[in-house]
Every structure is written in structure tokens, then in C-alpha cells.
Amino acid sequence: ACPAGIDVPRYIRRIKEGKFGEALAVIREKIPFPSICGFACYAPCEAECGNQQFGEPIAIRALKRAAAEKGGDLWFKNLTIAASTGKQVAVVGSGPSGLTAAYYLATRGHKVSVLEALDHAGGMLRVGIPGYRLPRESLDQEIDYLREVGVAIKTGHRVESVDRLQQDGFDAVYLACGAHQGAKLGIPGDDLPGVVDGISFLRKVNQDQKVEIGKRVAVIGGGNTAVDAARSSIRLGAKEVEVIYRRSEGEMTAYAEEVGAARFEGVTIQYLAAPLALALKNGVLELTLTRMELGKVDASGRPSPVAVEGSESKKEFDNVIAAIGQVPVGTRSLGVALGKGDFIRTDAATLATDKPGIFAGGDVATGPASII
Numbered sequence: 025a026c027p028a029g030i031d032v033p034r035y036i037r038r039i040k041e042g043k044f045g046e047a048l049a050v051i052r053e054k055i056p057f058p059s060i061c062g063f064a065c066y067a068p069c070e071a072e073c074g075n076q077q078f079g080e081p082i083a084i085r086a087l088k089r090a091a092a093e094k095g096g097d098l099w100f101k102n103l104t105i106a107a108s109t110g111k112q113v114a115v116v117g118s119g120p121s122g123l124t125a126a127y128y129l130a131t132r133g134h135k136v137s138v139l140e141a142l143d144h145a146g147g148m149l150r151v152g153i154p155g156y157r158l159p160r161e162s163l164d165q166e167i168d169y170l171r172e173v174g175v176a177i178k179t180g181h182r183v184e185s186v187d188r189l190q191q192d193g194f195d196a197v198y199l200a201c202g203a204h205q206g207a208k209l210g211i212p213g214d215d216l217p218g219v220v221d222g223i224s225f226l227r228k229v230n231q232d233q234k235v236e237i238g239k240r241v242a243v244i245g246g247g248n249t250a251v252d253a254a255r256s257s258i259r260l261g262a263k264e265v266e267v268i269y270r271r272s273e274g275e276m277t278a279y280a281e282e283v284g285a286a287r288f289e290g291v292t293i294q295y296l297a298a299p300l301a302l303a304l305k306n307g308v309l310e311l312t313l314t315r316m317e318l319g320k321v322d323a324s325g326r327p328s329p330v331a332v333e334g335s336e337s338k339k340e341f342d343n344v345i346a347a348i349g350q351v352p353v354g355t356r357s358l359g360v361a362l363g364k365g366d367f368i369r370t371d372a373a374t375l376a377t378d379k380p381g382i383f384a385g386g387d388v389a390t391g392p393a394s395i396i
Contacts, residue, residue: 025072027396030054032069032084039087048095049102051088055396056127056170057120059162062089064153065396066279092162105173106133114139114194116183119147120395121386122200123167126175129198136175137194141182147202148387149395151227154252156259157282184357186382199358199368199377199384203392207349209244213302214346218309222249222347229256238342239263242311244299245347246276251283253345254291262343265291270298270316270329298329299344300336308340350392360384367391 026032031050038047051058065085073081111134115122118140126136144150145167149158171177183189189197206221208214218238222245228235241257243250246269257265267286269276272295276283287293301312315335318327355366361378363369368377368384375383387393 025069026054027068027394028054030069035091036082036084036087039091044091044094045096045098047087047091049099051091052099056124057166057395058088058095059092060120060149060158060166061396062086062092063162064149064158066281066394068396100169100172103131103173105131108135109133111135111195112137112193114183114189114192114197116189116197116199117147117201117386117388118142118145118167118177118179119200119202119386120149121202122147122198123170123175125198125200125385127170127173130170130174138170138175138177139181139183140177140179141201143179145177145179147200148204151204151230152223152249152252154226154230154256156255157252182354184354186358186360186379190381195381197382198375199360199382199388200386201352201354201388203350203352203367203387205351205353206249206346207351209299209302209346209348211299211301213304213309216302216304216309218304218342219302219344219346222253222345223350225253225345226256229260235260237262240341241265241343241345242309242339242341243267243345243347245269245349246271246278247347248278248282249350250345250347251278251286251291253347255282255286255289257343257345258289258291266341267291267293268297268299268313269293269295271326272296272318275318275326296329298331302344305340308342309344311339311341311344313337313339350387352388355388365391 035047035050067085069084070081075082113129113134113136115126115138118138126138130136146163149163186197206223237260241262243254250267254265254267296316297313298316300314303310315332316329317332319330322328352366361369368389370384370389375385377384
């Protein structure tokens with residue numbers, strides 16, 4: 025069930041034999057980030073673990089982390105890097121997709137330059153996932169390994185045109201610039217002071233910027249960004265943090281483990297509720313909510329929420345964080361065909377755009393997804 029196709033039984037067998045170095049080498053056949061995934065992957069493999077027929081599933085994610093921590097550099101000593109092809113590739117964006125592509129392109133003998141708009145590499149791994157879930161030391165170490173295999177990473181380098189990259193001599197370009205803009209609530213008052221999108225909020229928190237947060241915080245949404253924003257609010261000193269989600273618990277896309285941790289830390293969750301409007305009253309945000317009920321299954325494969333007439337209520341908060349989705353930024357200037365929401369349109373089999381030599385993947389093409 026591993027989306028990356030890691031040979032899970034083989035690396036667990038090596039760990040059982042005490043051969044952590046060999047286990048790590050098996051993992052690195054398919055992903056360049058064993059430590060990162062050992063901390064923050066949502067582990068779909070464990071839900072399908074065959075050991076459940078005998079009891080509990082094996083702790084596959086934790087074992088990956090053990091291999092990363094105890095495995096040493098056996099994998100690096102035996103890493104085969106192909107002879108230079110003389111080809112140059114530009115990778116735009118240094119999130120999971122861009123760095124993974126860069127790693128495997130470099131091992132195949134291509135000269136790879138990763139171009140990152142932010143001041144540090146990592147993309148959403150760094151600015152989207154809080155440090156309590158993904159320690160920065162592990163992230164930095166994994167990125168340093170890429171440099172050791174020959175990947176050049178240039179930060180503070182924003183790309184606005186692929187034509188310029190082709191003119192600069194790159195034989196191919198891989199666009200993996202992510203979806204770094206939070207969607208707005210789309211209700212009256214969603215631009216009031218104290219209202220912020222979850223992605224912007226987490227970026228400030230994760231870059232150690234000053235974040236003003238009140239005692240009462242509402243987080244709108246049911247995904248990992250919502251839960252991360254809620255748990256980060258608790259850490260910033262908020263006393264009452266409430267996640268408001270328009271469907272039921274079973275439809276939440278946030279990882280169950282993170283939801284449980286949020287509850288343990290004091291976050292409350294109100295299901296089957298949706299925001300209708302925001303107003304500023306005496307310096308406090310007044311949030312109008314409506315109750316919801318589940319209707320027919322929609323395009324997402326989940327029951328669609330329907331507002332219950334006459335069920336409106338109001339609550340007061342100091343801050344409202346909108347975590348209802350993410351969209352790409354700046355894709356219109358790149359010169360490639362776009363689809364709905366300004367996501368880059370690609371061939372599903374090859375990741376090719378409509379422009380020869382230009383490819384795209386990760387969140388900027390598929391929409392926000394998991395690390396793995």
C-alpha cells in the first residue's frame with residue numbers, strides 16, 4: 025500500500041536481522057527522505073499491514089525512522105551515480121516532489137539545479153509542517169545528502185518564466201513549485217483583521233516570525249493544515265481553540281493520529297457546522313455558523329454537507345484561521361497550459377506539460393497531497 029512502492033517486507037526483514045544499513049538502502053531505492061517520512065508520513069501501509077491477521081499492524085513508519093537513525097552511510101558508499109550525460113535540468117521548487125526528482129535525476133548522471141523562491145530549501149516540508157511533527161535537523165540532513173550527490177540548490181531564486189530557463193541552456197525543466205496560497209472562506213467579512221489563511225499562518229510560525237494570536241481561536245477546515253494550525257495556536261498561548269468542520273468525523277481528511285493529539289492538547293472539534301459570515305463587534309470577531317447535515321455523495325467521494333435551515337448561531341473569537349484548501353501562486357506567468365484553479369495541466373503518464381521539455385508534478389499539478 026506504499027504509494028512510493030517501497031519494498032516494506034524486505035527492509036523490515038533486514039531490521040529484524042539487525043542490518044539497519046541494508047534496511048536504509050532498501051528504503052532509499054524508492055525515496056530520498058527516509059527520516060522525513062519516518063516522522064511525518066501518514067503511513068497508509070500500516071492500515072493494510074498483513075500482520076493484522078495475527079494482532080496489531082507492524083509499526084512500519086517508526087521502523088523506517090529507526091533505519092534512518094541507525095543505518096549509517098552504507099547506502100551512500102554503495103550508491104551508483106551514472107556517468108555524466110551532459111544534460112542540464114532545472115527543478116523549480118524544493119518541496120518533496122522537486123527534491124525527489126532532483127535526487128534521482130542526479131543519480132542518472134544529469135546536472136541538476138534546484139531553484140527555490142524561499143530563503144531555505146524544503147518547501148511545504150519546512151513552511152507547512154510544524155517542527156514538533158518534523159524536526160528541522162532531520163529535514164536539513166536529508167537535504168544535505170542531495171547536495172552530496174551533486175544537486176545544486178539555489179534559494180531566494182524565484183522563477184517567473186520557463187522560456188528564460190530554456191534560453192539559459194537547460195535541456196528540461198521540472199515545475200514543482202507547490203500550492204502555497206490558502207483559499208479564502210468566500211463569506212462576508214473574510215478579509216477582516218484577525219482573519220488569516222492556514223498556510224500563511226503556518227508559514228509565519230514555521231519561519232519563527234512574530235505571530236499575534238488571541239485567547240479564542242476558530243480554525244475552519246478538516247484537513248491536516250487545520251489540525252496543524254490548531255495545535256500551533258495552542259503552542260502560541262491560545263486558551264480556547266475550536267476546529268469547525270462542515271462534515272462528520274468520518275469524513276475528515278486529517279490524519280487520525282493528529283486529530284487525537286490535538287484533542288489531547290485541548291483542541292475541541294465541532295462537526296457538521298459551517299461559517300456563513302464574519303463581523304467585527306467591539307474589537308472581537310463574531311462568527312455566524314449554520315448546522316449542516318450530510319446529503320448525497322459528491323465528486324470527492326464523501327457525503328455533501330447541506331445547510332440546515334434556521335439553525336444559525338453566533339460565536340465570538342479573537343482570530344479565525346481558514347484552512348479550507350490551497351492554490352498555486354504565479355503559475356499564469358510560466359507560459360504553460362493551466363487547468364481549473366490555475367494548477368498546471370500535465371499528461372498523467374509522463375508529467376509533460378503542453379510545452380516541449382517542460383514537466384510538472386507535485387501539488388502544483390495534482391493539488392495538495394501527502395509527503396509520500
